[in-house]
Amino acid sequence: QVQLVESGGGLVQAGGSLRLSCADSGGTFSMHTKGWLRQAPGKERETVAAINWNGGDTYYINSVKGRFTISRDNAKNTMYLQMNSLKPEDTAVYFCAADVAPFRFGTTPRDFGSWGQGTQVTVSS
Numbered sequence: 001q002v003q004l005v006e007s008g009g010g011l012v013q014a015g016g017s018l019r020l021s022c023a024d025s026g027g028t029f030s031m032h033t034k035g036w037l038r039q040a041p042g043k044e045r046e047t048v049a050a051i052n053w054n055g056g057d058t059y060y061i062n063s064v065k066g067r068f069t070i071s072r073d074n075a076k077n078t079m080y081l082q083m084n085s086l087k088p089e090d091t092a093v094y095f096c097a098a099d100v101a102p103f104r105f106g107t108t109p110r111d112f113g114s115w116g117q118g119t120q121v122t123v124s125s
Helices: none
Strands: 004-007 010-013 018-024 034-039 046-051 058-060 068-073 078-083 092-099 112-115 119-124
Touching (some): 004 092, 018 034, 018 092, 018 119, 034 078, 046 078, 058 068
Parallel strands (some): 010 119
Antiparallel strands (some): 018 078, 034 046, 034 092, 046 058, 092 112, 092 119
């Protein structure tokens, strides 16, 4: 069974850092764009960052530019999100996801067809 599994969430004070990881257990999505999306209570899910299959293209939502870095290691079937200078407004459930098809570079939530279970990130003020 194809699975995307997130890890690395938790509670951190404002200004702190966390690194999220997303393991692709079957290596099925090595040719797919992958992304990190988040959903806060009462808000719509939004794409925080995305990276194309070989890491050559990246996307960031404006609010995280300069603070978050997305990367992937296809040899390890793992994607990462390094989050620095965290703010309370970054509090949300973070999901990793893979594009519905290989070799595309979709960045909207509807472009992603396979999802992990989510990991909670809470930033205290």
